Amino acid sequence: MSVENSSSHALITMISRCLSGQWLIEPNWLLQHSDLILRADKGDDMSKLWPTMESNLLVQSAGAFAAAGKDETIGKGQALGVINLVGPVYKYSTYYATSSKNLVSMLAQLANDSRVGGVKLIVDSPGGMLHGTREAYEAVLNFPKPILAVVDGYCASAMYYMVAGSNRIVATQPSDQIGSIGTYRTIADWNKYYASFGLDIFDIYAKGSSQKNEEVRQFFESGGKNSELMQKQLTVYNDQFISDVKAGRGDRLTGKGQDPMEGRIFFPNDAIENGIIDEQISDSETLGLLSDMVATNKQSTIQMSNSKFSTFLTAMGNLVKSANDEQETPEGAAPTVEQLSNQITELTSARDQALGQVTTLTTERDAAAASVATLTNKVTELEGKIEVLGEQPGAMGTKVSKAKDEIPKGDGGQQTLRQVIDDLETEKEAAAMGF
Incomplete structure (x- = not known):
């Protein structure tokens, strides 16, 4: 096999592996970045070509935000956490992809860090693996501090699913693409591919395994015409996806424009109209926006605490008044x-x-x-x-x-x-x- 054919085979194999199983991903992104993914898949050093998934702390000084020093003293809620979410989403960590498990872990650390007031998620991802995505969505949705998701390119499918529970989602460029809310599966008939090299592949099942891989066998045996079982499986995943997006966005979904729940991907203006994002701002404005969100959250917390304390004092006053009331209960009234x-x-x-x-x-x-x-x-x-x-004998009685x-x-x-x-x-x- 020539070097050119070998590279083509490696590329095809890599893409197939990326798309195997159930996916929530925008395929155009994968094709656009296939060269980088292939190099990473081969083990090439990608540190200068591909942003890694990491978490950093930023603090404001002299009107600007900068990375916090290692030994710098930071007050409560004075720092902002920043997490890069770039590349396809996998459940577990790979060098060239975002890990949903890592995101859950990073958010847990930032939630417990009293120095952190809010978190910025930098997003450029087409989506990815279905499994693990909902766990990340729940971690974002239930995060106790403000989260701002900032789109810097793509925020599609599984990635949108993960950040749908953010307090705000913003685009930074008119060319950003957001949405692709849907589920699909790519399946290749590798038996035909290997047959082209003269290699026949046979699958043998145990007697008690008649329904194993039933949806795949149904599809291939029908020449790709019968996908009923596959669609039934994908529909279960997709219904949960849509339900969670609606719960995460709530009443911010406007119902205007094109329905985002049918799988279409949108540019910012249309995404703002239907409510899957909140607005478009420049990247330089995002940290200022997050700082305002943190300040608003603190004020809301203080007001809530004051309200609860006032309610407590009122309840205590009523209890004392009731205890000191010595009047008899009127006839027909409820007992004290x-x-x-x-x-x-x-x-x-x-x-x-x-x-x-x-x-x-x-x-x-x-x-x-x-x-x-x-x-x-x-x-x-x-x-x-x-x-x-x-x-005893005797004439006389005893x-x-x-x-x-x-x-x-x-x-x-x-x-x-x-x-x-x-x-x-x-x-x-x-x-x-x-x-």
Whole structure:
């Protein structure tokens, strides 16, 4: 293969890799910058040709903004963070692309840095990978400080998705392009490409994998005519994309001009008309605008704090007034907090008294049960003695002293042992107690 063919093959392979899977990207940008991407893909030093994704702090001095010194003392909210978002969007870091994961991490650091009052995002990207984009969007949307997204070329597809939650989005040149809100997938039949070199490719699936890659096989087997399953999958992604953009921009979407949710890309004037950006200013004005946003945010925070404190004082005053109000509640009126508290106290006292009575009754029951057990043992003991005495010889009956358990003589007839026991006073006491 010639050097020229080898380079062409590398370029085609690189572009295919960039577009594989589900993408939110403006393809024209990729074609325009394919030479740079190919050089970066080969490992060439791109440090002087391609801005890296980095975060910097700027401070204002003598009316101008400059990078903060390493050991410079910066007051609370006095610095502005700046992040470059240049090149196609990947989920994880590559040298020649923006990483959605890195953006989330950088914003988290700036959110926790008390010196930072707001953040400027410098944007020049066609979009990129779908996965990871929504996480970055949420990080921007929920950032606790003002964010200004500044377009410096492209702000398309996945990149627009990521910055849609910014407090403001501005263009800096009339040639900037914004939008391309939509989802698509590029798929190549590499089997035909390899077949042109005499190399046949075969795919073999396990018996239980009949639906694996079903959407791709459906597409190829139909000669590219049946994309139903692919479109169904892409629609799920796209619906979420549009829903989040609408949530991020809110009522700033005007409904005027061409509908930005159908995938069109716009120049600034049209993007301002339909509301996907706020305005066009020069790049030199962006830091001043962000400073104003920070100042406005501080003022809003102070006003909110004062409002909350005033509400607190009013509530406390009403509580004290209510506590000091000794008037009786008019008939039919709702009871006061004090009256309800007194009722709770009375009911609690009554409950405790009842519990005390239960405890006393339980103690008495246990004592009675112990007495019955003692009497029962005594009866059993006497029964044994009677049986022994009844078996002894002699004409005269056994004399017993008259005591509490004396056996009654009866009318001269003989009594059974059961009758004798039943006539005992102790047995009668036990029967009276229910035993």
